[in-house]
Amino acid sequence: MTYQGVLTKMQTEFTKPINYYLVFKNDFINLNQLLNKTLEFSFVKYECLNCHLDKPIYRQGFCKSCFFEIPQAADWIMKPELSKAHLGIEERDLDYEKQVQLKPHIVYLANSSNVKVGVTRKGQVPTRWIDQGAHEAIEIVEVPNRYLAGITEVALKDYVGDKTNWRTMLKNEIKDENLIEWRDKLKQYIPDEAQQYYIEDNEETNIEFPVLRYPTKPKSLNFTKTAHYTGVLKGIKGQYLIFEDDTVCNIRSNEGLVVNITIL
Template sequence: MIFSGQVLKMMTQNAQPIQYYLNLSHDLINMNQLIGKEMKINHIGFECVNCSNDEKIYRMGFCKKCFFESPYASETIIRPELSTAHLGVGDRDLEVEQAIQLAPHIVYLAYTGDVKVGVTRATQIPTRWIDQGATFALPIAKTDNRYEAGMIEVAMKEHLADKTNWRKMLEDDFEDDLDLADFREKVKDYFPDQFKNFYSRENEMVRLDYPYEAPEKITSVSLDKIPNFKGVLRGIKGQYLSFEGGDFINVRAHEGYMIELDINN
């Protein structure tokens, strides 16, 4: 069975375990059903997620030109504290930025090998946690816009990590009695005074279940270096496909790549 198309991040459904769908030019392939099967992945070109040109992907699925021009690749995507849409000030496209930034946002704690702090739009819960490979997650604040959430995160970053260590996340080593509520109580004092009103202890910790068991070794595979990859799918966590022998492909890192997927039945 052969599929081909542009890679976009996997779609997910929060079930027991989480269901994953590989998005190839908007054709969805249930990857859970392919666990235990051998597949070949051939890199055959590029297609920028913004302009659709066959240009080498620079970052986040964008070609270099679009990465530095598209509002969907604005620095506020990575650094929400730089958001200015609430002031009526645009960076690249105010209308687009208002749609993204002037919406309720969640500040959360997540366990992804270590406890980290993060920010996402309220509509992206629990998708954001699944994409990061979080085993546990807990909202600690709900803000009116992206800037407010970003300023809380900046204060939290002085005490907690804000990036996922992908290797630790895939090692899947955690204590069953981990309770993020304890961390929530500790970080309350770190909230900036003008944003303390957003703090919340109303939510319960969420545990996420992945179709995944950690291998003995972990090796990252890039289609830039290995354009013709073959392996037996063993599991999925975050946006990573886990293959027999400890090889991993980060689907999110390959957005905008054109591939041919050959599944051996």
């Protein structure tokens, strides 16, 4: 059976283990059902996630012109502390920026390769943690807008990491941490503007991924460089497909690429 579609972030269900889906325009694939099966991938063309034209992807699934024009790729997406909608200041599209920035946001700790601090909209919990391959996570503060979450994250970066080592995460070379102790230890460094939003009493969320075998020396697959690939699917973690030969495919890095997927 062969499927064709443009790659976008895998959709997930918070189950034990996590259920993963590739969603195309007219179809979807439950990837958990394909564990231990041989999959063949072929790159077909580009399709920008915004303009849908066959133009080389620049970043985040967008062509270069869209990346520098649309609000979904503005600087505040990656740097929440740059958010200005709460001040009524527009960067690219104030209506869109208000819609996203002026919603409750969570500052959290997640343990994927190490303990890191991050920011996400409240509605993206626990999806954001799943996407990062975190096996445990906990909320620190819940604030009313993206700006407050951003300045809190910046303040905590001096005392805890803010990046995931993808190789360590995929190799599962991780240890359990007491995130409640981490949360309490970091409370004193939360900015004054966000102190009132500190979450005193909550528990860790634990996440289990559908992985039969972890890679020992993960090597990354990009379909613009390797137009054809065949491998046996052994696991899914974060936004990565893990194959028997230690090849790993970050679906987020391949967003905006149209591929054929054949189940052999």
